[in-house]
Amino acid sequence: MKERMAIPNLGNYTVALASMVKGMGAEPWWSTYTNDHAMALGIAAAPESVCLPFKAHLGHFIAADDAGVENALMVNSIGACRLNYYRGLLEDTLKDMNRNIRVFGLGFDGFKPPVFRYLDPPIIPLLRAVFLGLEKVKTIDTIEVETARTRAREENTGESSLLMEQCLRELSEINNKKEVQLFHKDVPGRFARIAVNKSREPLRVGLVGEVSLLRDRQLNQNLEQVLGHRGVEIRNFFLLGGEIGNNFGISMGYKQQTAKQLAVVARPYLESEVGGHARDSIAHTINCARAGFDAMVHVCPTGCMPEVSIRPILRKVSGDMNIPVLELSFDEHTCALGMVTRVEAFLDILWARRGRGMKTYSAGRSF
Secondary structure: OOOEEEOOOEOEOHHHHHHHHHHOOOEEEOOOOOOHHHHHHHHHHOOOOOOHHHHHHHHHHHHHHHOOOOEEEEOOOOOOOHHHHHHHHHHHHHHHOOOOOEEEEOOOOOOOOHHHHHHOOOHHHHHHHHHHHHHHHHHHHHHHHHHHHHHOOEOOOOHHHHHHHHHHHHHHOOOOHHHHHHHHHHHHHHHHOOOEOOOOOOEEEEEEEOHHHHHOOOOOOOHHHHHHOOOEEEEEOOOHHHHHHHHHOOOOOOOOOOHHHHHHHHOOOOOOOOOOOHHHHHHHHHHHHHOOOOEEEEEEEOOOHHHHHOHHHHHHHHHHHOOOEEEEEEOOOOOHHHHHHHHHHHHHHHHHHHHOOOOOOOOOOOO
16 A cells, blocks of 8 residues: 655645655655645644744644655745745644654655665656646646636636636546646636626735745635736746746746746845745745836735745835735734725725826836
């Protein structure tokens, strides 16, 4: 019987990661968001001062251990982000709780990552699973973009979200690369059949910040849907296909600025790397101002050092380029109603700005 592997929640992209884990010779244990039960387990077990994503990962792995899952896979980060240490901290915390689950990181300490040395997957099935997973990542990128586009214009509220969930379910059951490619081609047409108000001109808002908050709808309290149902076409700037393309030089089927290019854009305001995606958040805000976006929303966990550090810089960019930026911080005490109230007040300001004909720095430029 195959050992099972708990996958960290990366939102809808967990569907693709599950295919890759199968190629390692393990059975994936996953969900596309942290459920309430796992979140409660993590909050109860974690030190109060650690960030919300740590509590979510810990709770997810405790729930996995309760289900008899033998292994877990944890992501990594760069720079000063504390995520660098979370795999070890998670493992130590779970051991202190007398949990049996093993936590593998994605880093290298030799020829192969530790998880590959442990599972020792055959190379051909592994490569097939990786390529299958990459095709699914590209497909999920398209599903994300199409959902954001139609959700802000749909006649029947919630129809885009339902179609997104249906597409993800169908995609999770496909185990053939060519079938995924055919499915991918069909996605835009399926969203095009949703009834939309063609006269509506949604607000265009960029979503930047810490990855877990951008991708796990439990942690961000369903922020994308909250915005979309209020006439906002969001652009979430964490698309996993773009991240893979940037880091490994792989074409994922669309053009996106590399980390080096984003660093050049951000350089007038921040010259050094501070960890996570903080510098990228500054660059995307500058790009969105130049492209005529109505505003930006910056999300991060309470106490996230990289993202909190750049907030004064984002305010400077906001003032210089006349693009409003809403800052949202999340922890286990964040009230969903309070978040919605802040978003609605922010949108009232944006609609008023549009009514007065106010423009950002250089409206009309694309990127």
